[in-house]
Amino acid sequence: NQVYPRVPRPCPSSAISTSSQPNSPISGAPNSSSVILSVLYGKRAPRYETRETTAFFEAQHEWERVLEPGATPPIDLIPLLKYVPVRWAKWKRDCARTRKLQRDLYFGLLNETRERLGRGEENGCYMEEILKSQEELGMDLEITGYLGGVLIEGGSDTTSSFLQTLVLALTAYPKAQKKAQEEIDLVVGSHRMPTLDDLDELRYIRALILETHRFRPVAPMLIPHATLTAEEASVSGYKGYIIPKGATIFVNVYGIFHDSDLFDDPENFIPERFLLTENGTRPGVDGSDLRHNLPFGVGRRLCPGIHLAQNSININTMNLIWAFQFSPDTDASGNPIPLDTSAYQRGILTAPEPFRCTIKPRSKERADIIEQEFFEATDTFKKFEYGLSAEDREFVAKSRAQE
Numbered sequence: 183n184q185v186y187p188r189v190p191r192p193c194p195s196s197a198i199s200t201s202s203q204p205n206s207p208i209s210g211a212p213n214s215s216s217v218i219l220s221v222l223y224g225k226r227a228p229r230y231e232t233r234e235t236t237a238f239f240e241a242q243h244e245w246e247r248v249l250e251p252g253a254t255p256p257i258d259l260i261p262l263l264k265y266v267p268v269r270w271a272k273w274k275r276d277c278a279r280t281r282k283l284q285r286d287l288y289f290g291l292l293n294e295t296r297e298r299l300g301r302g303e304e305n306g307c308y309m310e311e312i313l314k315s316q317e318e319l320g321m322d323l324e325i326t327g328y329l330g331g332v333l334i335e336g337g338s339d340t341t342s343s344f345l346q347t348l349v350l351a352l353t354a355y356p357k358a359q360k361k362a363q364e365e366i367d368l369v370v371g372s373h374r375m376p377t378l379d380d381l382d383e384l385r386y387i388r389a390l391i392l393e394t395h396r397f398r399p400v401a402p403m404l405i406p407h408a409t410l411t412a413e414e415a416s417v418s419g420y421k422g423y424i425i426p427k428g429a430t431i432f433v434n435v436y437g438i439f440h441d442s443d444l445f446d447d448p449e450n451f452i453p454e455r456f457l458l459t460e461n462g463t464r465p466g467v468d469g470s471d472l473r474h475n476l477p478f479g480v481g482r483r484l485c486p487g488i489h490l491a492q493n494s495i496n497i498n499t500m501n502l503i504w505a506f507q508f509s510p511d512t513d514a515s516g517n518p519i520p521l522d523t524s525a526y527q528r529g530i531l532t533a534p535e536p537f538r539c540t541i542k543p544r545s546k547e548r549a550d551i552i553e554q555e556f557f558e559a560t561d562t563f564k565k566f567e568y569g570l571s572a573e574d575r576e577f578v579a580k581s582r583a584q585e
């Protein structure tokens with residue numbers, strides 16, 4: 183049995199784990215923050231309890247909390263508030279603490295990468311490239327530190343929130359799960375794990391991924407934008423409205439995706455809608471204003487991690503469907519406990535409230551293949567295993583000893 187944690191919060195992407203046994207080899211499989219750490223800093227976080235993972239989630243959740251509308255007073259509207267002394271302003275202390283947590287982590291990781299480069303131990307990560315071309319790119323220390331930082335922030339909670347919604351939907355909608363399993367069994371079979379190349383032939387699973395984005399978009403109102411000039415907005419206006427300079431624009435993606443004028447039965451998880459029409463809208467309705475990457479933003483600040491995110495979502499979705507059976511927990515009389523698919527956390531980014539479900543490998547053969555893949559990935563993992571704590575080293579050694 184697995185309960186998806188967000189509070190208390192080590193790593194919310196425990197969707198990858200088949201077992202609640204902390205030392206099972208599978209529970210050391212990469213979570214989304216671990217993948218991002220490896221891609222960016224060439225450093226592996228083998229466990230949810232690894233220092234960088236817990237430090238990241240602590241900073242991230244503090245940050246999401248201070249960003250939430252209402253968590254800080256409206257300083258933009260009443261600038262005088264910024265002169266309130268710190269001792270009377272808890273929000274200022276919260277912001278300062280968040281900033282310190284973030285800076286300690288981001289600049290600490292950057293320093294470690296620079297030192298590793300200095301020792302000639304390159305492993306091909308992204309921040310190595312940035313450090314090597316820092317001068318040429320005209321990036322000072324501050325910008326470089328935060329470049330890595332925003333990429334971890336952007337890439338961790340988002341992908342893991344998607345995967346948590348996926349697990350919730352597969353559990354709550356067993357027919358959709360069964361159809362997806364049948365399709366993957368036909369294309370991939372049971373003797374190997376899926377690869378990204380398989381996706382072309384997995385039409386239903388592609389629709390299921392789009393439906394997961396539609397059903398519970400990770401950023402329901404995207405990230406607020408502002409208009410730079412009134413003139414620009416007023417050239418065409420919007421449906422006769424003039425949008426003034428500096429106006430805050432929220433794109434209510436959740437509202438669009440749940441508009442019953444556009445979508446049939448929008449409150450239900452129905453991947454089939456994306457087989458009927460390109461954007462999942464009711465046949466006959468003009469859905470041409472929509473596009474598949476809407477959950478990743480609009481305009482020039484569209485998510486720059488979209489390709490990494492989509493690859494990661496695609497492979498994780500295929501793997502989860504191929505490998506596991508997801509079912510609701512049962513009560514004392516053996517009846518399934520209904521899941522509340524609307525119980526979501528509040529905030530700029532959302533994820534399901536913790537929920538219980540049962541996750542089992544679909545067969546012994548599949549479980550063995552997963553373990554085998556884990557062992558075969560040893561050389562890839564090893565490149566990124568530096569600066570590990572004694573506990574992490576012990577964990578890694580123990581999981582490999584089962585080879």
Ligand code: HEM
Pocket residue numbers: 218332333334335336337338340341344400401404405406407477478479480481482483484485486487488490491495
């Ligand atoms: C399920 C996965 C993801 C979703 C749904 C998602 C969604 C979004 C959204 C809605 C925005 C705001 C766009 C806007 O302002 O219009 C955004 C921005 C951003 N995302 Fe993602 N994202 C995901 C994964 C990633 C990954 C993997 C990375 C990095 C490796 C990343 C890095 C960023 C960054 C740095 C920004 C800020 C861009 C800017 O303000 O210019 N995201 N993302």
